[in-house]
Amino acid sequence: MNASAMKINSLSFKIIIRILFFTILLGGVIFTTYYLFTRGQIEKAARDKAFYLAENTKQKIEEIIRPAELIPQNLAWMMESGAIPKDSIYSFLEKLVRQNPIIYASAIAFEPDAYAPGVKAYAPYAYRAGENIESTDLWSSSYNYFIWDWYQIPALLKEPYWSEPYYDEGGGAALMSTYSVPFYVQRNGERLFGGIITIDISLEWLTDIMNSVKIFDKGYSFLISRFGVYVAHPEHKYIMNHTIFTRAKELDMPDLRDIGRDMIHGVSDLKSTTLEELGRVSIYHTQLSSTKWSLGVVYPHREMYAGLYSMNLIIILLSLGGLGILLFFTIRIIQRLLSPLTLFAGSAREVASGNFQAKLPAVQGSLEMKELHDSFAYMQKALADYVVDLKETTTAKEKIESELRIAKEIQMGMIPHIFPPFPDLPEIDLYASLLSAKEVGGDLYDFFLLDEKTLCFAIGDVSGKGIPASLFMAVTRTLLRSVANRSLAANEIVSAVNKTLSLNNESNMFVTFFLGILDIQSGELSYCNAGHNPPVLIRAAGEQRFFNLTKAIPLGLFDSHGYVCERIQLERGDRIFLYTDGVTEAEDSDNKLFGDDSLLLAIREHPQASPRELIDYVNNAVAKHVNGNVQSDDLTMMCISYYGNHKQ
Known part of the structure; x- marks a missing residue:
């Protein structure tokens, strides 16, 4: 339909617009419903997969850490029961380190007078020196072990404690963590605090476990300590140099800071945020029950919704094509059905100009057009009668208004x-x-x-x-x-x-x-x-x-x-x-x-x-x-x- 025809048949234009509007509206509702449902399914699948990956990774880490925890715990029981002779402590620790490759070093740090009356400090320590196992006493004037966190914190808490990870320069700059277990001694029938047993374990194996977690092409997993320090991350520059909170501050991302707070408080959840290198992501996080460290699994939205976006594009292109076809046939059908209205419009203009006897066009076929013809004929007669009545009414009204004006003048004159x-x-x-x-x-x-x-x-x-x-x-x-x-x-x-x-x-x-x-x-x-x-x-x-x-x-x-x-x-x-x-x-x-x-x-x-x-x-x-x-x-x-x- 050309522009002039559309202008003449404004009803045609309105009908076409309404058909298009409701078609687009219905299509939009269907598309939105599909999109939201599919997106929800993808998010549910991502949550389930993230939960599985995180729990599986956590289990792998716990399978290594839990047996390591049993070593100092059993050693504490042996110290309390007297199963280890005092003169055999060094040889026992050396044997323990030699037989457990995961352990880099182990120490038994005694409380004053716990080893023997009058001995104020004594801490036998066995460690790896290349291929050999060596031992020494940690106590010296330059190393007061009583003031270190690995000793003080478990002594105060009276329970085992994992230290924050650290780089051990003597161990080849390896990433380490110390597990401390308090032990007790019997003296004069009393159970008294005897000191702390520690093992230092290397965390290099964490990198292999974390790298084994595959999440699309660019997704990854990371591990933070109980204070938010990165312990494992694909970007090595972050490990032990940044916390999740410093990154949130650098990127000005309060939602990443909130995720970090949830992680160090032991909350397991899936939340969304924006990362500089990946854009919008979802992060599932959970906490290790042993070390209280938290594991995070990062899902990039671009990859997670890639299939949905591709399908959406296909649907939109198909919808536009279908809409064009619908528009073409709608215009042709409406033009054919409503073309007689142009003739009626000409007759209506003649009637409007005062020619109530204007000839109406003959119509055939459509029942609606016949009804329109009869309605126009009735309108012609009704308008002619109305004009006659209007003239009479106007004359009477003008007479009444004139009489009212005179009455008002008379009243006000009184x-x-x-x-x-x-x-x-x-x-x-x-x-x-x-x-x-x-x-x-x-x-x-x-x-x-x-x-x-x-x-x-x-x-x-x-x-x-x-x-x-x-x-x-x-x-x-x-x-x-x-x-x-x-x-x-x-x-x-x-x-x-x-x-x-x-x-x-x-x-x-x-x-x-x-x-x-x-x-x-x-x-x-x-x-x-x-x-x-x-x-x-x-x-x-x-x-x-x-x-x-x-x-x-x-x-x-x-x-x-x-x-x-x-x-x-x-x-x-x-x-x-x-x-x-x-x-x-x-x-x-x-x-x-x-x-x-x-x-x-x-x-x-x-x-x-x-x-x-x-x-x-x-x-x-x-x-x-x-x-x-x-x-x-x-x-x-x-x-x-x-x-x-x-x-x-």
Whole structure:
């Protein structure tokens, strides 16, 4: 399929991509499963082989060391039982060395007074000197054997001890190790420490045993002492010159250091690390029970997984070839099946341009294509009908929106919106704002003078929203204006409005309402509340608190409910902040309310603000709280500042 065809038939491209994706995904799952399973089998086989090689090598070493250990152990028993005459010790040691080729030298080092009373140091020593066996006393002023590890450590531990390997210059610079066994003597019926019996054995045979371990081409085995010193290694430069820890430090390899720690602590395990000369390797290690030295077997990953890598390459090449063949046939089949879609695309463009009578291509054969043809025909008719309906709906919607705009203008025109409202009355300053949640709302506020020294103000919140609430609000505001006069108390005005609203209130709507009447000269405020939120009293002296209101039901529910008139005295500089529940119940995206505490906090943060400034501050605090969340209720606020009678 050429590039232009692929561009036209984007569905073809998507189908091909999906087929390839799921084919590759399935192949990847199968390949990964095969790879992990095979790798696991290889690792298990390597672990088993490493265990076998290590244990077999360990057994070969132990078969040489164990019999050698028995020689000084038996000699210790003979010394304790008195089977060796004291004057025959030299000849006995010479014979022992001569008859045991593995032994380079042997000594019996006595504790002071153990050989004989008054003899403080005596250490008969027989050793190989070329083809001959010679003997001497180790004790001299230049060689105090009591301070050497081969004497001190087994004496303190009271058990046999293998020394760290060392090069013996007198033995042809051969690698040696000393096995020390404490022995005891009977004196005055007591069993007392008598000294140390040693044998020095050459470790040259270790090289032959370690070299016999064959692990692929480049794998090898090595042996370290109980302190990590290399005793046997294919690289002779490491033997007795490096420890496994110095190599780990040189190569900056913490995992090799951890392997070394496990080895000297006697742990048997298979772990992976990286070696400079071999790359990634696995090391199986175990400890010799006799000497406490540790044996390691190194498996190079490149060789261990060589067969797996070769097989993986073959599988990948075969998969790529198969994928290419699959892609070729998939493109050909999809091109043949979906070619009619090009014709339908042309018809769809004509329909989209407004020609709902565009001719559709004829199809044959494929049931799916026939269904597509019928669906296109149905779409043509449905679109034509929809356009007709849309025109009618749009016209009706525009008419409703126009009527709502007019209703909003009428509603906003009913409430006072000129500020300051009473420029000739310096005793008071007043500001109010109303922000509807919809085009029209149910909140209201109003204020007017009953006479030249009396201000009447009110705020309310109608149940519900939209046009019904706005109509109920208009009726309430009209009733207030018609009922209120100087001769009536606040509760009488509220009761009169309630009685009228309750008549024939089949919609069961109601309005929370707060009415205040302020004597501008004296500062006396009489007020009546009908289920509305308590206003905030802001004293000039610094106090801010909610009004203590007598509980009462909203207007419009029961015509006979009695409302209470309450009074409070305002001082010069006092303010009253009124609001609807849309302020305190404003919600953020987590449905957390703005609340009374946040309202008081916003007011307290601006103690000297004018009414307009204070309402702006509260509006900003609410907006910050909701943080762009959709407004769910009308926001209405009114603030009145009382400055006292300036005419006096």
